[in-house]
Amino acid sequence: MLSRRIIPCLDVRDGQVVKGVQFRDHVVMGEIVDLALRYRDEGADELVFYDITASPEGRSVDRGWVERVARVIDIPFCVAGGIRSVDEARAVLHAGADKISVNSPALERPALIDELAAAFGVQCVVVGIDSLRDADGEWHVRQYTGDPNKTQALARRTLDWMIEAQQRGAGEIVLNCMGSDGVRKGYDLEQLSVARAVCHVPLVASGGAGTPEHFRDAFIEADVDGALAASVFHSGAIAIPELKRYLRAEGVAVRL
């Protein structure tokens, strides 16, 4: 039986791992390779690295640290950050990343998803979606969330975009529920459950993890395939080995 995945997310800025609250006010959490090794040792199932300033600054991800991580890490990792073309994606994959995740550039030009899937197969292509509920009661997509001054609210509905992304070749969707990000009150189960119903590829929850129960709820109630978190892991508030033992005791299939 396929295990549910625990995925620490490392936001990268200027070669270091940082974390902000609701995507703002970043503080340095540590060195990329050190944190990657720590999470590997603790039993993380996968790592995601977001070069959070790449897209707002209009540049692609720095490949140097991708290669450094690939040399030492023996679990899968995904790299995101300003990947705008097949060539840029190829460079990141050849540097050793297992998957690439696109967000803002796919919103700029949705055909990017088709091109990436055709070049590397859907299994390499993750589409990240930053989503926030607006006054009309609907969830809408946000773009350039790495920089609060450049973040844009789009008219595009989150669920419409999720369906389109799959049709174009997304092999996995990471749904960042911005309303719950960084405040540790739990994943947005309502939004994730609605997303689950239209998401036929692996779905990864992001935003809001504060306690082990939050992970259980995301897996059992929203039926997500993976749960991504940052601050609770970086701060040590939740240790991955204990989290996984708890989840297994609660009947969630996890790798120990």
Added chain:
Amino acid sequence: MSVVLVDAGGTNIGSVRYALQRLGADAQLTSDAATIRAADKVILPGVGAAGPGMARLRELDLVEVMRNLTQPVLGVCLGMQLLCTHSEEGDTDCLGVVPAVVRRFDDMPGLRVPHMGWNRLVGRQPHALLAGLGDDDSAYFVHSYAVPPGNYSLATTDFGGEFSSVIANHNFHGMQFHPERSAAVGAKLLKNFLSL
């Protein structure tokens, strides 16, 4: 001992090479027939689709070279599927050194394809490649096509039914998962292959 990685264009070649380096084996990346024939161990990695994978081997004139190897050969992920007779992916004839047909996962409610993540390996027959494999050992998979169980299955894995996660036929071996990304379990199995 010389280990070669056949450069068939897969994007995971770097990762496989690093994994071998961590085990102390410096694998040469090559598409040269003589170098491949002379190696002690041959690894065919691969990520992508069966059609382009076979097309690349044909372009490099490596189809007969691969078929006629007698030393231990390991296909990883797509590399394993290319060892089979045929793949439903793009209706592709493959190398045919393992008597199996690669099929797409059936559409089933709740079965999210690609099969992506960690899943358990269940040993089906004793083999040196599986030495030390534990009851709760999982490996990392990413694929949409799979090899059904058969006499060639050394280990199977459950994803809406059993499929072959490790196969062998004579000197040809395959792992559907990514040993280079399967932490200690993957390192153990790669080390077993290097010791064959």
